Amino acid sequence: MQQPHSPTELALLNHWQRGFPLCAAPFAAIARAEQVPTAQVLDSYAQLQERGSLSRIGAVFAPGAGGASLLAAMAVPPARLEAVAAIVSRFAGVNHNYEREHPVNLWFVATGSDAAQVEQLLQGIEAATGLPVLRLPMVRPYRIDTGFDLRQEQSTASGATHWAAPLAAQDWPLAALAEQGLPLVEQPFDAWAGALGCSTAAVLQRLQAWLDAGQMSRFGVVVRHHELGFSANAMTVFDVPAAQVDACGLALAQVPGVTLAYQRVRAAGWNFNLYCMVHGRDRAAVLQTVEQAMAHARLHEVPRATLFSLRRFKQTGAQRFANTLQAIAATA
Numbered sequence: 001m002q003q004p005h006s007p008t009e010l011a012l013l014n015h016w017q018r019g020f021p022l023c024a025a026p027f028a029a030i031a032r033a034e035q036v037p038t039a040q041v042l043d044s045y046a047q048l049q050e051r052g053s054l055s056r057i058g059a060v061f062a063p064g065a066g067g068a069s070l071l072a073a074m075a076v077p078p079a080r081l082e083a084v085a086a087i088v089s090r091f092a093g094v095n096h097n098y099e100r101e102h103p104v105n106l107w108f109v110a111t112g113s114d115a116a117q118v119e120q121l122l123q124g125i126e127a128a129t130g131l132p133v134l135r136l137p138m139v140r141p142y143r144i145d146t147g148f149d150l151r152q153e154q155s156t157a158s159g160a161t162h163w164a165a166p167l168a169a170q171d172w173p174l175a176a177l178a179e180q181g182l183p184l185v186e187q188p189f190d191a192w193a194g195a196l197g198c199s200t201a202a203v204l205q206r207l208q209a210w211l212d213a214g215q216m217s218r219f220g221v222v223v224r225h226h227e228l229g230f231s232a233n234a235m236t237v238f239d240v241p242a243a244q245v246d247a248c249g250l251a252l253a254q255v256p257g258v259t260l261a262y263q264r265v266r267a268a269g270w271n272f273n274l275y276c277m278v279h280g281r282d283r284a285a286v287l288q289t290v291e292q293a294m295a296h297a298r299l300h301e302v303p304r305a306t307l308f309s310l311r312r313f314k315q316t317g318a319q320r321f322a323n324t325l326q327a328i329a330a331t332a
């Protein structure tokens with residue numbers, strides 16, 4: 001059973017999903033804001049990471065900023081599901097892997113430095129499992145934001161997400177470190193500066209520039225929602241005519257409670273092209289939000305399916321810049 005979070009722990013997770021101090025001693029700045037000792041901040045984050053509530057403290061890059069990723073799915077015979085899920089999770093480029101309520105029951109995100117690397121990963125999974133993989137790359141994002149108020153039953157935010165300009169190639173080494181997450185030490189950016197052979201000020205300036213340009217959606221605490229009680233998570237998929245999909249997707253983005261909305265490519269045997277995700281604590285409340293979203297986007301008349309997540313087999317950060325990080329380690 002998940003250990004309850006203290007008010008201080010919840011504040012450290014909730015308040016710093018955005019607005020994380022981009023300064024030489026960020027944890028001291030957080031300590032002043034929360035009126036607790038710096039050592040307690042660092043210790044709490046370390047314990048939260050060990051308990052699984054905290055994934056990392058780092059960058060969440062906007063779609064298009066760099067690398068490649070796609071949503072993938074498999075129809076796995078139920079008797080083989082755990083074994084196949086274990087095989088899929090062993091691939092380093094897989095950063096989310098879930099069972100969902102549907103005959104197409106295993107869903108995962110595949111990431112890599114480019115599309116060719118992602119395709120190689122998927123072919124490896126097909127060879128290892130003997131099962132075909134549906135490839136569902138994103139066509140357009142409408143809303144991607146899982147950094148919401150953890151004190152609520154669901155997100156209450158809304159708003160559109162847009163493609164970002166790609167990071168310059170010379171920025172990929174820092175992006176690799178930002179994707180991996182900060183070390184939990186008093187002056188964590190110094191470690192990045194040392195690895196890159198530049199000043200801490202240069203690291204902080206570049207991170208702020210990415211935020212200002214929208215290439216980085218946010219920098220801060222990245223939580224694992226399931227450990228915080230958000231276990232009733234539903235992905236609803238729709239088959240929308242091409243001429244209407246953008247209007248419907250943009251409408252979904254304006255509905256409070258919708259954390260993810262995007263258009264994806266259809267695949268053989270999978271005709272859905274519009275996706276909507278709602279994270280929540282209560283299944284009935286999540287379904288109510290889905291109904292509200294469908295009403296607002298006028299989606300009640302199109303074919304659809306709602307797939308609640310069941311088991312989580314793997315959840316880690318994205319791996320779009322991991323090759324660059326390996327190159328840094330090799331030259332260190």
